[in-house]
Amino acid sequence: MESTHQTQLITISPKAAEKVTEFMKQENKDSLYLRVYVSGGGCSGLSYGMGFEEKPDEDDSIIDQNGIKMIVDSYSQKYLKGTNIDYIESLMGSGFKINNPNVTKSCSCGHSFSTE
Numbered sequence: 001m002e003s004t005h006q007t008q009l010i011t012i013s014p015k016a017a018e019k020v021t022e023f024m025k026q027e028n029k030d031s032l033y034l035r036v037y038v039s040g041g042g043c044s045g046l047s048y049g050m051g052f053e054e055k056p057d058e059d060d061s062i063i064d065q066n067g068i069k070m071i072v073d074s075y076s077q078k079y080l081k082g083t084n085i086d087y088i089e090s091l092m093g094s095g096f097k098i099n100n101p102n103v104t105k106s107c108s109c110g111h112s113f114s115t116e
Contacts, residue, residue, distance in 0.1 A: 008081070008082065009072060009083075010036055010085065011084045012065050012066055012084075012086075013084065014066050015086065016066075017065070018087070019087045020034055021068070033053045033054070033055070033070065033071045034051075034068055034069070034070045035049075035060075035071050035073075036050050036070055036072055036083075048098050050096065053071065056071045059073055059074040060073055060074075080100065080102070082101045083100045085097070085098055085099075
């Protein structure tokens, strides 16, 4: 049984989960994990990444929500705690939106951020 702090690590909206499921079908696999991570880089120091993987690594936390199994490595967990992933569709375009309460500064391009 997973602990409650892992459940609150990241949440994914029903709309974002629906889009992830669509992308999995395009890959012809429906049992993939969605890896959500933070890596160094960008003008503010850190940037987000997402991708599919077939199985988690030993240091990954698994979050099962809205039919999506997300995995987060131990390095990224401290930067992503409380993060919500949504999918936005507008006239300006569509895509995943990451709402992270830990961000203290982000760059003007919106692709990188820093925390305390």
